[in-house]
Amino acid sequence: MKVLFAHQNFPGQFPHLAPALQARGHDVLALTAEKNTRPSPVRVVKYRQPDEVTLSSNLTRMYAQVSERGMKAARAARQLRSEHGYVPDVIFGHPGWGETLYLREVWPEARLLIYGELMYRTSGLDTDFDPEFARDMFESRISTVARSAHLIQTMVQADAALCPTRFQAETFQPEFRHKITICHDGVDTDRLCPNPDAVFEIAQKGLRFRPGDEVLTFVNRSLEPYRGYHSFMRALPDVLAARPEAHVLIVGEEGQSYGGPPKDGISWKERYLNEVRDRLDLSRVHFLGRIPYDRYIAMLQVSRAHAYLTYPFVLSWSLMESMSAGCHVVASDTAPVREMIADGETGELVGFFDIQGWSDRLIAALAAPERFIPMRLAARAHMVAQYDLRRQCLPRLVEFVETAGRA
Template sequence: MVHQNFPGQFRQLAPHLESRGHELVAICSHQRPVALKGRLFRYSEPEKLSGVPLGSQLWHDGQQRAFAVARLAQSLAADGWKPDRILGHSGWGETLGLSSVWPDVPQILWPELWVRPEHGGYGVDPLKPSISLESQLEQLGRNAMTRAALADASAWVMPTEHQANSLPLEFRDRRLHVIHEGIDTQLAKPNPSVSFALRGITIDRSVPTITLVNRNLERLRGFDVFMRSLPKVFTQHPQVRVLIVGDNEAGYGGEAGPLPLRQRMLKELEGQLDLDRIHFLGRIPHPQLMAVLQASWVHVYLSFPFILGWSLIEAMACGCCIVGSEGAPVSEVIRDGVEGVLIPINAPDRLADQVLKLLADPVRRQSLGRSARQRALLYDQRLTLNQLSEMLNA
């Protein structure tokens, strides 16, 4: 298994394969502890170039990663070790040299996304300008590296139809398998009696609670729209509290600015928000995240077209009543009025209205939450891991 941020997409698959008696060897470039029974090899992060376009930087990094991983593979081969399968993420160029070491070993890759302008918000975000030549060249560099990696692969895996449909037609054939990584619906499940303290807040289901969860608080995931909806919500609902999980970095959208979006939004909405009822929790451990979702009355998940976050499926599995954004990727897992309520992403007033309606309607909240839970069971890792195992053994 090759992934610079191992386990990454293999978080569930690696222990599943080990539990079935497979010998795993993993290669990564970080120094964090990893729970793995097998051997773990690490290589150094690439040296950065200065004064070059990002597209060129990506290829430079990819070549360095490919050389480092190939040398580790060569040392394994010299010791007489040979894998039956190579599993890797194609996004960083790490697998590009492995066919030189083991030309007859099948490679199964996780491309994740064929990057297009809309995935960065271009053409769909009215506040973004037309895509620049530099951004186009960056995407060209990423996709060219993916194309080179797939040329050596016998199969590739995408977690959703939306992400699979981002691939050019030449890669949408029998080699493509749409299989989600899966979530643990025995951990992510409803818990009406949830109660715990987090950063000085007692969290349970007695207080009307709105939740938002993202890796980073960014416009690509609708954080600004969410914040602009809150003044109306607070005015009309004096008891509601808001729990926000996520880091304060630029995120997938790569937004530039003198201040992070969180600070910009607090400045824009100064005097309009009850800050005593907004709790920014940052990034929290997974068990605490599950408790936050279990305490939620209404969960908001907005996104421009991009990858589907695991947190949405986990929120559904927890029985959350969800207000999401229309279109990809959310509409692939939520049907409007069935598993949740869908609205246009750039509509803070409509978001506020829908949240207020649901806060006042426990019967509908419970109905939507039950349906969301049932849909999430289709993504249970006990199902998806079996599908992945069958694909790997084919």
């Protein structure tokens, strides 16, 4: 078959699936944004960057922006067809930024598959979860509807959809769920595994950590409230006071990936660091920014306790990677996390806003790591049995592309 992937940041969620399909003899191509410079495992074509959209209200800008991007992607697709005779049998795209909106008008004969990451709701998910950032509900609802309109449109068009978790699938309207297959992208459990010889260095500080050292880890793409950075930072003073030998390794950028920026103009990182700065021993708190993947794995392998928090939202790969690496995970008691962690069996769950509870659990995890060895082993076993990339998930993903949505 001819398989076309569509994703502005390709390979995105498809770094293993695209080459696996190619290895099976399929002709694989990816349509991506012209500014995307990420290495690709397959051939790519690029569409022009969409123009900036100016509207009277920021509340509805999202739909206008994704529509503009969809139009640019469709024009590139039409050129592929008219000038090169390219007609895919399957289109598999991420609808989040609009690339898939108009591709059916170019290739009506192709099966359209979409990666259903999340359907936004005006209540019950991230929009009204955190009272600290409550907005005018009328404006919040308008903004949320504008963020979900193109996703609904794409689900109507799609022949089939893929969701990585049950929680994410259940955010979609009931009338769409018959189209959805649930299968995670998968975790490379062979690579993300416990390693008693692991070493994590912070060379500029002359620090070297090994398994068994008192290390607390926290990882997210961006240090922001959506991923509980504020709750984590508020718990840290008591943790470090009770554990004078502990070091904290924090991975993440200063910007925001999902929520909005803070109103005072500084980053979320600085805002919540400043809130607790006077009560922290900053010589033991290490902000690492983004780090290479090999260093990230080594950091998880030396971790004594790993904290993970999220709103009711898309689940981070880092949670499952930390479980696969054998971490003792203390995580927020929110719906997407409960799907992965059984409290007291494969990790521990704490209320997202329970600052004292976070301090107490993290102190206990750092103080007596031997107590939590059974949880570490169970978390690792769960990832290997259910979410292994090559043995569990990738074969199902290949089957999805090859068969889903056939008449």
